Amino acid sequence: MELTSFIHLSVSFMSSWALRHVADLEIVNHIKAYGGPMPLHELARSIPIPPEKDFALDSLMEFLVHQRVFAKCEGGYLLTPISELMLNEGANMGAFVCLATESAPQHLFFTSKWFKDTGKSTVFQLAHNGKQPWEVQKEKPELGNLFNDAMASHSKESVRIIVATYPEIFDGINNLVDVGGGTGSTVKIIADSFPDLRCTVFDLPHVVDNSLNNDSISVVGGDMFDKIPPADAILLKTVLHDWSDEDCVRILKKCKEAIDSTINNGKVIVVEIVLDAETDDSKETETKLIYNLCLMFQFGGKERTKKEWHDLILGAGYSDYKIYPARMPLYSVIELYP
Numbered sequence: 452m453e454l455t456s457f458i459h460l461s462v463s464f465m466s467s468w469a470l471r472h473v474a475d476l477e478i479v480n481h482i483k484a485y486g487g488p489m490p491l492h493e494l495a496r497s498i499p500i501p502p503e504k505d506f507a508l509d510s511l512m513e514f515l516v517h518q519r520v521f522a523k524c525e526g527g528y529l530l531t532p533i534s535e536l537m538l539n540e541g542a543n544m545g546a547f548v549c550l551a552t553e554s555a556p557q558h559l560f561f562t563s564k565w566f567k568d569t570g571k572s573t574v575f576q577l578a579h580n581g582k583q584p585w586e587v588q589k590e591k592p593e594l595g596n597l598f599n600d601a602m603a604s605h606s607k608e609s610v611r612i613i614v615a616t617y618p619e620i621f622d623g624i625n626n627l628v629d630v631g632g633g634t635g636s637t638v639k640i641i642a643d644s645f646p647d648l649r650c651t652v653f654d655l656p657h658v659v660d661n662s663l664n665n666d667s668i669s670v671v672g673g674d675m676f677d678k679i680p681p682a683d684a685i686l687l688k689t690v691l692h693d694w695s696d697e698d699c700v701r702i703l704k705k706c707k708e709a710i711d712s713t714i715n716n717g718k719v720i721v722v723e724i725v726l727d728a729e730t731d732d733s734k735e736t737e738t739k740l741i742y743n744l745c746l747m748f749q750f751g752g753k754e755r756t757k758k759e760w761h762d763l764i765l766g767a768g769y770s771d772y773k774i775y776p777a778r779m780p781l782y783s784v785i786e787l788y789p
């Protein structure tokens with residue numbers, strides 16, 4: 452039992468890479484286009500791969516059936532809710548696994564050196580001559596684009612759930628700024644769902660997509676440590692987990708300054724992991740703990756417990772806050788009141 456656990460942990464990287472191969476070979480879209488259970492040889496020819504590699508595709512698919520990424524019936528392979536997350540017309544989360552497999556190995560080799568180092572750099576900085584991920588993404592646009600696509604794909608799935616599950620969050624506010632809003636996939640969904648709400652996407656100047664500017668969406672490039680555009684409400688979706696407690700306090704203070712003090716229901720809406728949510732099953736807990744390590748080593752950030760959120764929010768000068776009961780996978784919505 453222990454040996455199995457040990458070997459399983461040692462070779463678990465293959466799970467990420469199997470999913471990565473699905474993205475690269477566009478297996479999900481081939482099965483979708485086939486329109487029913489897809490036999491292995493049909494899948495192989497439509498990718499296409501040469502017949503002498505069919506045995507490898509067979510092994511890959513068998514593993515992924517075991518992981519419930521695909522289902523198998525007599526006629527062939529079928530999509531499941533997990534693989535449907537990778538459909539082009541859906542969340543298209545292929546970019547997410549490509550980012551995970553692409554960027555992490557480059558800096559994780561430096562982790563043990565980092566543990567023994569007394570400096571303040573992150574593991575990522577140790578591996579990239581002191582540079583932060585945002586600087587490296589600016590220098591390497593292909594990496595920046597992959598990061599933004601991965602964030603956008605994740606947003607498409609989670610924001611769709613947020614607007615459907617917590618519509619009351621957007622009640623009584625006329626304008627909202629999405630701070631660290633990337634290329635705007637979140638505000639597009641919010642603006643579509645609440646046509647009277649004026650939305651602004653705010654991110655670093657090299658990240659924002661100015662072509663989004665229209666009657667309901669404004670695009671502003673800038674630095675959140677400097678000045679945030681004024682708003683009734685500010686959204687911070689999976690931004691704070693990239694930063695240390697000290698930096699989060701600085702960001703939250705800037706958000707507080709930006710909120711219109713003349714309206715009653717001004718607020719900051721934070722979408723983040725709460726490590727010790729009551730509803731978590733063991734898969735959810737494990738995923739959160741893995742994510743925590745990823746963020747710590749890459750950004751010097753972290754996921755936070757309820758107590759850590761409490762201390763952070765009150766430490767940044769907010770009068771009160773509310774953590775909504777978790778109704779979506781992994782993430783919670785926290786409202787902060789100035």
Ligand SMILES: C[S@@+](CC[C@H](N)C(=O)[O-])C[C@H]1O[C@@H](n2cnc3c(N)ncnc32)[C@H](O)[C@@H]1O
Nearest residue numbers: 602606631632633654655658673674675688689
């Ligand atoms: C983890 S991503 C989250 C993106 C988006 N909120 C989402 O959920 O998909 C963090 C975002 O913060 C942005 N960011 C980093 N430093 C920033 C800064 N100083 N000012 C504004 N945005 C910044 C990054 O460019 C990136 O888009």
